[in-house]
Amino acid sequence: MRRNIVHSGADALIYEIRQIVGIAKKIQALGVPITWENIGDPIQKGESVPDWMKSIVQELVQENVSWAYTATQGDEGTRKFLSERVNERGGAQITSDDILFFNGLGDAVAKIFGFMRREARILGPSPAYSTLSSAEAAHSGYEHLTYDLNPNNDWMPDLEDIENKIKYNDSIAGILLINPDNPTGAVYSKDVMREIVKICEKYDIILICDETYAHVNYSEWGSVHLSEVIGDKVCGFALRSISKEFPWPGARCGWLEIFNRKNDPVFERYIKSLLDAKMLEVCSTTLPQLSIPRVYSHPRFLPHLKERNEKFKLRAHNATLSFAGIRGVKVIEPKGAFYLTVLFDDGALKDDMTLPIPNEEVKKYVEPLLAKAALDRRFVLHLLASTGICVVPLSSFCCTRNGFRVTLLEEDPAKFKWIYDTLADSIRKYLGS
DSSP: OOSOOSOTTGGGOOOHHHHHHHHHHHHHHTTOOOEEOSSOOTTTTTOOOOHHHHHHHHHHHTSGGGGSOOOTTOOHHHHHHHHHHHHHTSSSOOOGGGEEEESHHHHHHHHHHHTSOTTOEEEEEESOOHHHHHHHHHHHTSOOOEEEEEGGGTTEEOHHHHHHHHHTOTTEEEEEEESSOTTTOOOOOHHHHHHHHHHHHHHTOEEEEEOTTTTSBOSSSOOOOHHHHSTTTSOEEEEEESTTTSOOGGGOOEEEEEESGGGOHHHHHHHHHHHHHHHHHOOOOHHHHHHHHHHHTSTTHHHHHHHHHHHHHHHHHHHHHHTTTOTTEEEOOOOBTTEEEEEEOTTOOOTTOOOOOOOHHHHHHHHHHHTTOOHHHHHHHHHHHHHOEEOEEGGGTTOSSOEEEEESOOOOHHHHHHHHHHHHHHHHHHHTO
């Protein structure tokens, strides 16, 4: 073409969580049954949506209003309901005008970075959730800027690393948190959150918190929302969704809770640009928005959350025990979300390690893929070809450490045990331990 139409950040749009599916599908076609542990879809893994929740959606489908456009910013009644819930927690107070709906948080993330000045950078965690890190890198045209999550401190943010990077890089305009974290399952306490708020106030930057898993939290201190700790000075917003907590991932329904937007005219103008961008689309999907007040206020919703959290807590504990005593790996028991990260010790992986691949056609297909693969990706490909278990390498989460992420979503107890016993056995064989 006479003009290059490719965006400078195009190469940063990497989402290994789904990209590995193509490889797994090919291996499946060659005769290996696949166990999908790459993506956080509770429904795909067998969780049933409660009948009372289905009834709410069925009732809404019968109402003509659920078939119509809604307000660009989101259904007014739902936004009012959500803002009142935020205010009931104490802390930052908002109005319905501080809620902005999107077609899922993927849509929100695309606009958050798509309408941010290119020179403004957001400092995010490492390991990082791919949607966020790729979008930030793509918008800037450079590699995503990260701070460390420390595996020797329960994957807590390294506060000194955060402050040093902000202090010596004035292009950083904000900090991104994921709480509970994906992929590590870490949950940050109020004390940790408040320290990060202090850094934002000190350097006059915004704070963004992905709260997708806010209510998938089985830590001893429970859910901590950004609204509870951000105070009245720092500008920022939380990203919320129904995809993991109803769960209704196919609804593609997420929203921003915006705090202290009037404190800074630049931040206020930026938020207006997000709303203006939504106006070009008219609105986000109506039906899921209308379901939120009815589901959240239903008498069975809180017991539903409690039951799910107890389930994931037990699975997290049992899964962690599966790796006890294996030399060469470190596993920190998750406290939230529904993922577990297995971290390989430095130097544990070598490029000549293998697992047996009984299917010769699969072996021929996989071998060329190993040639230039990162060390943890080599393990993941061997695991996939050998056992059919599809996980995601940690190096694809914008991370220099080697490991992989697996879910806690399998509903069949026998299969759940098989998955983790097989993972543990495969690691032992691979490392020769």
